[in-house]
Amino acid sequence: MKQKETLLNTMGINYAQEIEEMGEDHVGTSYETPLRADAFEMDDDLKIELIGKHFKEIMHIMGLDLSDDSLKGTPHRVAKMYVKEIFSGLNPKNKPAAKLFENKYKYNEMLVEKDITFFSNCEHHFVPIYGKAHVAYISNGTVIGLSKINRIVQYFAKRPQVQERLTMQIGNELKEILGTNDVAVILDADHMCVSSRGINDVNSSTVTSFYGGKFEKDEQTRNEFLKYVSL
DSSP, rough: HHHHHHHHHTTTTTTTTHHHHHHTTOOOOOSSSOTTTTSSSSSSHHHHHHHHHHHHHHHHHOOOTTTTTTTTTTTHHHHHHIIIIIGGGGGGOOOOOOEEOOOOOOOOOOHHHHHHHHHHEEEHHHHHHHHEEEEEEEEEEEEOOOHHHHHHHHHHHHEEEEEHHHHHHHHHHHHHHHHHHHHEEEEEEEEEEHSTTTTTOSSEEEEEEEEEHHHHHHHHHHHHHHHHHHH
């Protein structure tokens, strides 16, 4: 035990006991993804280089033989994947440009984009969250390209997340872009921190929702949306 405490203190992990006491509780702290003010002062190439060095050390601590042909490139691959792929939504420069179009068809009914596949990562254990997003809005005079809805979902998903925050970020972003409160979002997702570790429950999924405007105030509108997505 003393050796463990010495090692933890050497690594600067003085809060280890606090983390252990917290256990499996998933604490949400803010609507915005927690980022430092200097988060993007370092360019991507340097981030990849540094993450690769640190991940190499993690692999070394776990006892892996980094001279093996199968493993020696892993630190760089993981670092590149983190920065360029699965956490690329952290960087505002990757935010999709959302061009609006005049609603020339005068389509004033609900538009639903359902079964949008998304992949994210739990910010508590850095393991995957994956599932389907269902998004709806009622035009306020303008419409958005369908692919842009998918891209907005992917942008906010590609960062360490909690599902509740992800749901709200997608909903509020669409409200702002479309200039309407009449937006609804449902996420139905599997969490690998539940299925592959901890309780090891492979059957459960988590559903979260966001309702604005008519979707929040009018039960008929909300039920119509739920009927379309079969929930």
